[in-house]
Amino acid sequence: MTDILPDGHAIEDAALDPTDQQEPMDLAEIDPDDEPVSPPPYGFDPSEVADAARVLDHVFATLRSGWEAWGTVEATVTELDVVLTDSCRRALGQIAACPLRMEPRGTPGAELDTGAALGREAVAAVGDDELALWTALIEKVRAPAATARLGELMFARKVPPAHEYARRAAQAYIDAVDSGDYQYDATVHLMRGWTLARQLKDQGIENAALDIMTARLNALMTGEFRERPGAVYPLLQVLCQNPRDTSRKQAQHEHAGAVLSTLAASETHDHLIAETAALRRKLLGSTASDKQRAAVDLDEIGGYCRRAENAPNAAVRLHFLERAAVVATKRGQRNEADRITALMQAIDPDELGLQVITTSSSVPAWIPESALDPYTQAPSWRTGVTLFCTDPCAPTGSVANNRALAARIGKGMLRLPSVLLDRGLPRATLTSDDEQYQHDLSRTAKVWADYQGSVLAAALRRVGDRYGIPELEEVTAALLDLGALDPRMARSLAKGFRYFWAGDYEAAAAVVIPKIETAARALLRDLDEPTFKVQISKVKPGGHIQLHPLLEALEKAALDEDWAYFLRWLLLGPVGRNLRNDYAHGHLDEVTSADAALVLRAAAVLITAAPIADDLGRRVQVAPMTVLRTRPARLTESVLIHVKRAAAGAFTAAELLRRELRGTPRQ
Template sequence: MPGGEEEPKAVPYSHNEGRIDAVRSLVSDALQGATSYYEIGSKIFSTGTSATSPEAQAEVREVASIFYYRLHLERGNNAKPGASLEPLNEDNSSHFWPRPIRAADAEVRKLWNALLETSSEPEIQGLLADLLFSARHAKPHLYARQAVEAYVRAANEGQFSGLHRSEMLVRAWTILRSLNIRDLESSVEEAMKTSVSATLTADASAPGTCFPLLRCLLEGRMGSKRGSKDVELPPEAVDYLFAALERYKADYLTLQLADMARGHLKDPDLIDRALRKAATNLLEQAAQESNGHIKAFRLEQAAKFARRFHLEDVHAECVRMLQTIDPSSFEWITIRASSSLRPSDIESYLRTFDRPELIEALVYFFETPAPSGSREQNEKLAKEIIDNSLTSRIMGTATYGAHGLPQKSYNTDKEKLEHQLNTIENMALRTQGIILSAALDRMADVHAIPETEVLHVWLMEAYGSDPGLCMSLAQSLSLYWQGHYIACAQLAMPRIEAAIRSILLMLNEPIYRVEEEKSPGQFPGLGFMLPQLEKYGFDPDWSSFIRALLLTPGRNLRNLGAHGFLQDIDSQTAALIIRALAVVALLAPEETSKKASAAQAIKDAFPAPSRAGKGTFFDQLLIKAGSHISKILLMRSFRK
């Protein structure tokens, strides 16, 4: 303070009846031109800055705080219509201004009551009466009636914005229903209908003003039980609902109106009409989009809505439009990244396959580690990326399938982690697929490729494995070396599942699903069987690799191949499929399905299905390099 004077300490408010006229004048002046309670409070603060004494400052502070109480509308699909005056009670929140209504002391309540008795403006009367009612001041039911009447007058005659007048009416509606004040219901209803009608016909229509009132009108009049067939609705309420569906076609507004129709209308024909109009709105919004991604999202949203409410014709139209989106309208962005892996590193690794005999090179190929990397390390990296990325925390992810259409959304934390893990594994597969295919190509360059039968016999003798599975592996290798990659993949993929099923049967694992009602008896799919195999000690790294390669949310090659979506396959993918078949085919002892005595031999082989253990120096080098590339690509994609 200048001159070394101490700043005066704040003091509690003490009511002074002689100051009421001055206070009322201060409030009336602040109301002029204000469109909300907040503006009134702000004006009182700015005009009261000249107060110097602690008592005057306390008065300004207390009067201004009246107008910082807020009308809070109940929102959300599961919330009932209504509005509350906040803050009401003390709680553990960090909020500090204004004080909770019921924490106001006697001096403050005297101020509220004195201002109410001397004020004539309905906006001021409504708020003050509501404060005294909410604070449970003497005879609160009288203050409740006064608040309802003042709020209705303020909504009809006042100068506040449409949104704030809407809040007043919802608050009046809430108060009268809480005390069953039936004689005031018609005045509140008429004010609501006037506001809704004016909003729906205005040039610049505000849904935030209309929707809270419409929800109250659709709730029905007092005396009717909610949910019963005899709910009495204002005659205009249904018309307003359909007028709103015609006026507000944005998806988020349409869905809110559809929820109102389902929650409040009792006539099935009216409900169906409202839902059809809502579905049509969603379809129209999608049709107006030119960006392929946005159009696909909106059509998928409309299709889900139509299917949920059994609107089969609308659902069919959504799907037709989805299937015919121009692929060129999708604005895909390619993210590129360089690698620190040197060509000499790859060449050094490939030279390990330059063995005197092809058989020796194949043995080394069959001992390479899981191409997707360590599950434990991948999960750790996925969690680290999720934790450090604001984008992945607040936004979901949608993937597109090989058919070019939306396939799956990832929105929960668990789903996002699953997708991130799959992304890491997929990048590792791409890197390792290049290495494995290059290794197979190197073998064909260096050695003469034997007949399929020769490979078959060697695999059986060297590994003691099931003849049928060894033949499939030999045929897949031959097809690969002949350049028939699609045939190689289509042959090998079903045999991977067959090998795992045969091993589980030999272990006497109860996997068969017996007939139940309309479901015929059958063996489960690959996705169910892989975890069963892990129970016996199958290396989780290999289980993750097979899942990432063949199942969803991985590359899903198993289903794509079965349903004819694999039009072409590159050498890298074919090499990965061969590696997946080798790891399970060579585990299965001779005549797997017949020799249960060999069960222990399989269990012993599970922890390390390839005999390479931790791999050679070059294996570790490539795994490390692949992980480094994956991390660079992932982090760059998030920065985009």
């Protein structure tokens, strides 16, 4: 490069002379453990105080705080053309950088973070030189927000007289707020002044803050309150508190209540509807009448309904109607809950804009054929029914394997809350990690169940096609031979098989589903477990335990985990197939052959199961076979059961040996 001197002569840049070039730095020479060099500590210099005060006045004139304020310090030093040492500028940046913010979770007030953070040390750890700078600056600055910041820092550092500095800070926070400034920074400064006054129990400063808040709220409510909820609701949170000056409590609460009533009649934002109702209930207190509480409840419900009316599409309308229905139900407003539920039911599922996303993979034909072929090898249909009823593997697969797969799936996915629908209506919303995991586990189980259901259905159809439909009494006798203890339940299951072979899958499911609960109850009674709950009060009469607790009790007592999960998944909700509940409520409009086959398998596993209590403990034998007469045979079976449970890899061999011991055909 060539530079031109004022006299027109040219000189060559010596830095570009190859002979003068420095060797490039070898990155390998840099020690990765080297720590960055700490900046030199600040040393107090009284000559810098005046210029430093000018900088802070300029920075805090716009009520800035946090990292933005630190950046403004650097820009202001340049703009004002003042000369400050680097360490002094850092000290000013740390004064400005403490963030001022609202209290979290609806707590009224604001807080100043004086702890350590990236690039900022804790106020409690600052040195004497910085304290000397603060002490000098608080007497020099003119901007109220700068006085407030310095006073609060000295209060936090417990510089004597600490409480006097806190009072100066509280008053300065209030003085810093312009009457026409409704921005967030102004609101948070006002809230911090009130918070400090409450902490100091200074009634005079608190009253001054409350007067300003009341005036600001009145001004907002006559104009742009809808556009500035961030300015309105923090003020209402404070005005709903009990002031230290008890003489102003009634008027203050009446004013806040009137404003909240206005908001409740028109608010359409989800979170603000809930906050309005919460503040109104707080004002009512424990002495409110039922009529007053009902009025708040109805206004909250009405807010969600208004939001639903303004929804851009049916799915959003359904969401807010559900919110309204939940609140109505929780608050005991049954008429409103019924009305809103009717509105939800009126939404056509086709309007929700839902899309079905499918995927598929091919399975080599020999895999299902290897499972289907044994059903029709024997000369009689009985072998096929026996194989169907004695398959030891649950159709939903191994719960342990499904858990591992569901966990792997969950780690690689980010999810929004999943809403499970039932005929277009929301049945459950999955928000927690555990609920999402249970949903993933259910979907994993569904893959197994869909395949196994199809195979079982094809197997039964082949049996019917090859051998014809056997008589009812013949099927009943075959089920009794397989271990069914109750002829009535065996007969119902036999009817289910015959309906299946006739192609009436809905009838097969309808006949068999109620018997599953009956069979579960019978097994529990045989295991000396309770199946009846006594009356607790007039409003809680006694009666039979329902299916869900029945299956839980059965699993806890003796039933294998895989089979217990299959039964819950198939019959109950919210994440499962829910066939039993859909049938009970008349929602089982279409039953596929796979569904019917799974229902028959679920009934067969309980109706033909054998409750056993021996030296190995209590258990439910889900693949019933001929009773072993000799002690050596029973001992051999016990050993095989132990082997099967202890070593998953030995499961198949142990099960085949056990079947051979009982003389049952292999699949």
